[in-house]
Amino acid sequence: MGMVGGGLDAFIGAVHRRAAAFDNEIELVCGVFSQSPEKSKAAGHAFYLPEDRVYASFEEMIQREKELPEDVRMDFISIVTPNHMHFPPAKMALENGFHVICDKPMTLNLEEARELAEIVKKSGLVFGLTHNYTGYPMVKEARDMVRSGKLGAIRKVVVEYPQGWLSKFEEGNDYKQAIWRTDPTKSGAAGCMGDIGTHAENLAEYITGLKISELCADLTTFVPGRQLDDDGNVLLRFDNGAKGVLHASQISNGEENSLKIFVYGELGGLEWHQMEPNTLKFKSQEDQRIIRPKVNALSAAANAHVRVPAGHPEGFFEAFANIYRNFAFAVKAHMNGQQPDPLYDFPGVEDGVRGLAFIDTVITSSQSDEKWTKFIH
CATH class of the missing domain: 3.40.50.720 (NAD(P)-binding Rossmann-like Domain)
Structure with a gap:
């Protein structure tokens, strides 16, 4: 490398x-x-x-x-x-x-x-x-549960990513991370929505396998003097008719990296929190259960990304490492003239295009008087 x-x-x-x-x-x-x-x-x-x-x-x-x-x-x-x-x-x-x-x-x-x-x-x-949140074992398990039909047809998706680190004008305090992330010449047309909103968008599409088709967005810059958005709320429509809500914020005072996703289908729902990554909740009107990462107790996709024995937390670095390991496997396969094993997946260029399209569509929607804006892709 x-x-x-x-x-x-x-x-x-x-x-x-x-x-x-x-x-x-x-x-x-x-x-x-x-x-x-x-x-x-x-x-x-x-x-x-x-x-x-x-x-x-x-x-x-x-x-x-x-x-x-x-x-x-x-x-x-x-x-x-x-x-x-x-x-x-x-x-x-x-x-x-x-x-x-x-x-x-x-x-x-x-x-x-x-x-x-x-x-x-x-x-x-x-x-x-490196949409690293797709590397968590329980995210893989959630995706497999959706794909295998355990939730039935997906009806609603709620995904949120609140942070609080930009609640003040940190870019005025010689804070390198804040300076470039709030500078449109370095960060792009969006601030919060480009930085963490794209993570929420990618996670929603990754787990459900659905694509956003339309959205209605409201972006705000709360901190005086800031050049880019620091808060955003988005209504979503997916290509199967499901509806959704996405909110991303960097002025949610007291929050750390509180990425969460809720997926609801006709047979049941799923809930996953990034700050408690070993826990996936399945729930229905008849049942609620906790799913934890145990080797050979999960789907093949999740098992391939479990690194430690049950009871030990799998965290940020492990998920990031799964992305790099899977990428390395794909590079090796390419060198050997082979097809990579789809079990070891990772986000690619199309995910990147959809991320930038999401940013453009959100900005267009937020600036428009129309209720719905078709997803630009």
């Missing part, structure tokens, strides 16, 4: 490196970790990389790595930069024969996302997107 971004002061870069290293399937061999060559070199030194594999730019890294022998050079790049720097290195890497895994949202805007999807299709290479 070669990494773009993720220097010593970057939170998410460390998460990606740890997740990638979890299963000994991936080795970090090179990178450009900062726009500052000095900071990039310092990070490379801290990660025990040879000096000649630490680069000053992603362009230099891709070109130099391409010139190395096949058994030495990187096989893929991991992009962990702010959103505005996702598309350029992804495009160049794919066009030079390197697989790509990228943080979300996939690009700065929908136009870039559509172009990247075409590049991925043309290249035939593997592209992964």
